[in-house]
Amino acid sequence: MKVEFINPFVSATLDVFRVMLSCELSREPLIVKREHTPMHEVSGLIGLSGTCRGMVVVSVGRETAIRAAEIMLSSRPDGLNADVMDAIGEITNMIAGAAKAQLEQYSLSVGLPTVITGKCQTITFPSGAYPIGIPFESEIGPVCVQVGLVEVSEPAAPSAANGSTSAESN
């Protein structure tokens, strides 16, 4: 995955946690590992497509998910209920939206966030995606953002990409 894809997701995550949860994250070293990357118990996923396509996964532990929903709702949810799922889905959506705004040249559009829960989950991105895991620590617990993005050879829409264009004569 291109290095330029990483920073928008880092700053988006920092911003969303700061603004939505009044929570400062501290970044840990990146994880680059294609197969069977472990996830925390609650993960928000959202698809991205445009002149590159991909998936963003925001993964937190059970207690962090409940605490995040508690901060957003100003009342503590009763376990991993629908409110917690909506909170994690919304955080995922906002991180994807904020990163997309910084990756304008790829004309990204954002899918629908879904939230998966389960112990001992692992995620695998397709061959060629080389996903990056961006772990963070915070006072409400660890957060891991995983991003897999690949450039699309035939863009669906006229490409505004200024960087990596293939030699097309027109």
Add this chain to the structure above:
Amino acid sequence: MKVEFINPFVSATLDVFRVMLSCELSREPLIVKREHTPMHEVSGLIGLSGTCRGMVVVSVGRETAIRAAEIMLSSRPDGLNADVMDAIGEITNMIAGAAKAQLEQYSLSVGLPTVITGKCQTITFPSGAYPIGIPFESEIGPVCVQVGLVEVSEPAAPSAANGSTSAESN
């Protein structure tokens, strides 16, 4: 979710299993349930965006996943390895692609498939998505396709940004 969204995913799933795995699926009654829908152990997920946005999840048991990869590769994978993940990711990608072709009026583009494994996984779609679960039975085991799609009022606009970031036009 609109009824017209369902049939493209049903026929796409039937076609992909028939063509790729020589496997005839028989359809079971639809499941309409927003919260905590259980999934099988191996699930391929892919995002869709366009004038509607959503997520497609193709979920199968461990043995079904291994058997599907075995049919595609003509050799039996040694457990839930990278080959199995790639096979399930590719099946998910093909189902989304075939359904997209039938939903041309929504100008869908398809994200990147990712595969999640884990026991006792559940999935939650956001409020307003009203996902549909389409279960199938087959000789290689049960398959469940879940689809959540919502129409977007303004296709390109970032729905997130609650003041944290705004797309700067320059």
